[in-house]
Amino acid sequence: MTDLLEPRAIGQDLVRRDGELKVRGTATYAYETPVEHPAYAHPVQATIARGRVTAMDTAAAEALDGVLAVLTPFNAERLASTEDAEYAVLQGQDVGFRGQLIGVVVAETSELAREVADGITVRYEEQPHDAELSADRPDLYAPEQVNAGHETDTAEGDVAAAMAAAEMTLERTYSTAMYHNNPLEPHATTALWEPAGDGFLTLWDSTQGVHPDRAAVCQVFGLEQEQVRVVCPYVGGGFGSKGLPHANVMLTALAARALPGRPVKLALTRQQMFFLAGYRTPTIQRMQLAADSRGRLSAIAIDVVEQTSKVKEFAEQTGVPTRMMYASPNRRSTHRLAALDVPIPSWMRAPGECPGMFGPEVAMDELAEELGIDPIELRVRNEPEVDPETGKPWSSRNLVRCLREGAERFGWSGPRAHRDGDWLVGTGVASSVYPTMRQATSTANLRYEDGRYVAEIGAADLGTGAWTILPQITADALGVDVADVDVRIGDTRYPVASVAGGSSGTNTWGSALVVAAREFRTKFGADPRDGDEASGDVDQAGQDDTHAPYAFGAQFVEARVNADTGEVRVPRLLGVFGVGRVINPRTARSQLIGGMTMGLSMALHENSAWDPRVGQVANHDLAEYHITVNADVGEVEAHWIDEHDPYVNAMGSKGIGEIGIVGTAAAVVNAVHAATGVRVRHLPVTLDKLLTALP
Amino acid sequence: MDAEITLRVDGEAHRLTVDTRTSLLDALRERLGNTSPKKGCDHGQCGACTVLLDGDRALTCLALAVAHDGAEVTTADGLAPAGELHPVQQAFLDFDAFQCGYCTPGQVCSAVGVLAEFERGWPSHVTEDLTGRPEMSHDEVAERMSGNLCRCAAYVNITPAVQQAGGAR
Numbered sequence: 001m002t003d004l005l006e007p008r009a010i011g012q013d014l015v016r017r018d019g020e021l022k023v024r025g026t027a028t029y030a031y032e033t034p035v036e037h038p039a040y041a042h043p044v045q046a047t048i049a050r051g052r053v054t055a056m057d058t059a060a061a062e063a064l065d066g067v068l069a070v071l072t073p074f075n076a077e078r079l080a081s082t083e084d085a086e087y088a089v090l091q092g093q094d095v096g097f098r099g100q101l102i103g104v105v106v107a108e109t110s111e112l113a114r115e116v117a118d119g120i121t122v123r124y125e126e127q128p129h130d131a132e133l134s135a136d137r138p139d140l141y142a143p144e145q146v147n148a149g150h151e152t153d154t155a156e157g158d159v160a161a162a163m164a165a166a167e168m169t170l171e172r173t174y175s176t177a178m179y180h181n182n183p184l185e186p187h188a189t190t191a192l193w194e195p196a197g198d199g200f201l202t203l204w205d206s207t208q209g210v211h212p213d214r215a216a217v218c219q220v221f222g223l224e225q226e227q228v229r230v231v232c233p234y235v236g237g238g239f240g241s242k243g244l245p246h247a248n249v250m251l252t253a254l255a256a257r258a259l260p261g262r263p264v265k266l267a268l269t270r271q272q273m274f275f276l277a278g279y280r281t282p283t284i285q286r287m288q289l290a291a292d293s294r295g296r297l298s299a300i301a302i303d304v305v306e307q308t309s310k311v312k313e314f315a316e317q318t319g320v321p322t323r324m325m326y327a328s329p330n331r332r333s334t335h336r337l338a339a340l341d342v343p344i345p346s347w348m349r350a351p352g353e354c355p356g357m358f359g360p361e362v363a364m365d366e367l368a369e370e371l372g373i374d375p376i377e378l379r380v381r382n383e384p385e386v387d388p389e390t391g392k393p394w395s396s397r398n399l400v401r402c403l404r405e406g407a408e409r410f411g412w413s414g415p416r417a418h419r420d421g422d423w424l425v426g427t428g429v430a431s432s433v434y435p436t437m438r439q440a441t442s443t444a445n446l447r448y449e450d451g452r453y454v455a456e457i458g459a460a461d462l463g464t465g466a467w468t469i470l471p472q473i474t475a476d477a478l479g480v481d482v483a484d485v486d487v488r489i490g491d492t493r494y495p496v497a498s499v500a501g502g503s504s505g506t507n508t509w510g511s512a513l514v515v516a517a518r519e520f521r522t523k524f525g526a527d528p529r530d531g532d533e534a535s536g537d538v539d540q541a542g543q544d545d546t547h548a549p550y551a552f553g554a555q556f557v558e559a560r561v562n563a564d565t566g567e568v569r570v571p572r573l574l575g576v577f578g579v580g581r582v583i584n585p586r587t588a589r590s591q592l593i594g595g596m597t598m599g600l601s602m603a604l605h606e607n608s609a610w611d612p613r614v615g616q617v618a619n620h621d622l623a624e625y626h627i628t629v630n631a632d633v634g635e636v637e638a639h640w641i642d643e644h645d646p647y648v649n650a651m652g653s654k655g656i657g658e659i660g661i662v663g664t665a666a667a668v669v670n671a672v673h674a675a676t677g678v679r680v681r682h683l684p685v686t687l688d689k690l691l692t693a694l695p
Numbered sequence: 696m697d698a699e700i701t702l703r704v705d706g707e708a709h710r711l712t713v714d715t716r717t718s719l720l721d722a723l724r725e726r727l728g729n730t731s732p733k734k735g736c737d738h739g740q741c742g743a744c745t746v747l748l749d750g751d752r753a754l755t756c757l758a759l760a761v762a763h764d765g766a767e768v769t770t771a772d773g774l775a776p777a778g779e780l781h782p783v784q785q786a787f788l789d790f791d792a793f794q795c796g797y798c799t800p801g802q803v804c805s806a807v808g809v810l811a812e813f814e815r816g817w818p819s820h821v822t823e824d825l826t827g828r829p830e831m832s833h834d835e836v837a838e839r840m841s842g843n844l845c846r847c848a849a850y851v852n853i854t855p856a857v858q859q860a861g862g863a864r
């Protein structure tokens with residue numbers, strides 16, 4: 001149990017502190033950092049999917065007026081560590097996937113750098129590549145663990161026996177597509193090596209965590225932390241892809257090292273991001289459910305097949321939510337990977353939960369239909385009293401309340417389908433879940449300065465609202481007016497902070513700020529003097545290991561399908577969430593509706609169309625990789641229930657950045673099924689999958 | 696090849712040298728240091744680079760600087776004097792019509808352009824009656840703002856913000 005802060009500033013609907021800068025466009029993102037006399041870098045990418053670079057003809061390029069450096073695997077300096085193969089840029093001639101970085105050109109202007117980079121002739125020794133995922137590949141393997149340190153496989157009881165004995169069983173295969181994070185701000189860096197001595201490197205980098213970013217750079221370049229400063233006050237979105245640096249950051253640092261004293265800027269193009277900035281693996285999910293006639297589950301199982309890159313393993317934890325979501329005596333989850341000659345997958349908004357709540361939540365809808373039970377009722381009947389995976393009690397679990405309140409607000413009761421002229425209309429529901437996490441490292445510093453309280457922590461605001469809500473937390477922890485508090489973030493000059501990932505930012509940084517504030521009050525009382533200072537670590541904050549902490553939610557969708565064309569429109573999305581205490585309803589609502597809309601995007605639009613013959617995403621730009629646009633969105637409502645969870649942290653917050661995208665796509669599929677009778681099990685729901693089956 | 700051009704940006708005249716390949720976006724960002732217009736795609740696919748070019752909304756990544764010698768450019772930063780906000784910018788704050796802020800200057804300029812288009816009575820793809828004046832309805836605004844992608848997906852806040860700013864005029 002933690003003492004929850006008395007909410008005064010917490011819960012207030014405050015306008016974003018960085019708002020004015022953002023509506024004017026004067027918030028400076030990484031590439032935009034004003035620096036003296038910058039040089040511009042443009043990468044060279046491999047145009048084969050597997051093989052070796054045997055020669056690169058750079059002589060003509062180097063001789064051009066205005067070209068400052070041309071780095072290739074043949075002349076680039078050796079890095080201190082090549083342990084992480086993604087970061088080992090220009091360290092060898094091997095090509096592991098199409099689009100891999102094999103060079104960089106630095107020039108006086110961006111136009112020249114690009115022209116020269118595109119003009120370099122590369123000779124390759126090409127080898128056949130293997131880039132096609134399927135569930136029946138003989139070489140699928142079980143990784144040692146899956147993302148976030150989860151076990152690869154889990155099993156309890158006997159699923160096969162339960163399936164054989166059950167009154168009702170369901171066996172289905174579902175799949176989610178490949179997705180690219182595509183934050184609107186491309187991955188970009190401005191890098192500057194000081195000219196003298198051992199070097200001091202400054203990176204203005206677009207990152208979800210300046211400290212983790214610095215740690216990776218230090219490792220790769222063999223530098224001490226004091227030698228590197230990473231600055232990032234504003235991030236133009238990340239959704240996970242800027243959670244850890246990608247190879248472009250190392251390439252920019254390498255390019256800048258070749259030009260000491262000269263700031264070097266490199267922004268990936270939108271097209272390059274489809275090769276180099278991570279993505280969500282496609283997943284194939286085989287689901288098994290066994291139930292009695294009243295819908296009580298006796299078995300639930302998910303067997304996941306997905307891909308990784310031969311260059312570096314990333315195993316998405318897609319099967320993890322099935323382990324804890326519903327009660328069932330017999331349970332199984334497995335993950336198998338195909339290691340391919342493909343770009344390296346990575347984090348994308350709610351890794352694990354987002355794809356991993358697609359198959360199960362559609363399967364629950366299918367089971368409800370088979371049994372003739374309302375899908376909300378089916379879920380209610382399978383509420384676990386304790387966490388099925390650990391046996392621990394829930395810190396708070398309000399899924400049923402979310403479902404019931406959502407049903408009420410949405411108008412769930414009554415028929416789920418009707419026809420409106422040319423349009424077939426249906427409604428669907430699905431559950432959401434996201435674990436409540438707190439990272440182990442983060443420190444905040446708090447100082448009294450000219451009559452104001454100034455906190456510093458290397459946190460990140462990628463649109464989440466950290467600039468605004470961290471002062472709210474600090475103000476309540478100090479018992480002062482929020483207007484008297486400044487919180488400075490986004491710089492490694494401030495104390496260490498964890499990554500903005502896993503919806504853990506507020507939980508982690510907020511906890512450190514609360515500790516700092518309490519230390520401050522203990523040391524200096526209510527009447528501090530100028531310069532008084534205290535710090536706090538997250539590990540000094542109370543931590544409860546006896547409960548299973550999760551946020552839950554319920555998502556409702558109205559879908560309309562054109563009876564003649566199969567066109568799908570979604571006029572209404574409504575979500576109700578149990579996410580602990582909401583720090584700022586304005587920014588929280590934006591996070592939740594943003595996640596839900598991205599979930600709609602996943603359901604209807606997004607699909608990185610992979611061409612295994614060439615080993616690349618065919619639609620690698622924003623004209624062809626469709627994301628939801630303004631006219632695709634009708635009403636999107638996010639609500640939350642009043643939740644008081646004393647087990648998570650002093651703020652009572654559970655994290656809200658990711659849960660909004662979890663379950664949305666399943667709710668869309670379920671609504672489309674209600675409307676049309678067609679069950680789309682393979683995302684996205686495009687009209688070709690509906691057209692032939694429409695009544 | 697280089698060329699010398701003149702641009703009036705946010706009320707100030709600039710004489711600058713550009714590569715004939717330089718886009719208006721790069722001229723603003725990399726030559727003049729005005730980074731209010733953003734680069735999200737460089738291919739006319741996202742709207743982040745939208746400014747008002749001689750009064751109309753335009754994608755600066757699709758415009759060659761050399762072809763706009765003498766042009767008048769207004770970026771989101773030039774819509775209101777320092778310390779003040781344009782009604783569209785104020786509405787974006789009121790409705791929290793953004794998160795990361797990267798699409799925002801483009802959305803704001805686009806919205807200013809959209810409101811002017813309404814005033815001139817321009818129809819859109821969703822206008823039913825082409826003979827009357829289009830109404831500033833949700834669907835009309837959403838349609839006209841759909842060239843501006845927002846990956847943070849603030850759309851349901853952007854549309855009422857634009858409507859409010861339009862009504863306030």
Ligand code: FES
Binds near residue numbers: 745
């Ligand atoms: S940068 Fe111009 S439209 Fe995307």
Ligand code: FES
Binds near residue numbers: 792
């Ligand atoms: S606010 Fe982030 S892309 Fe629109």
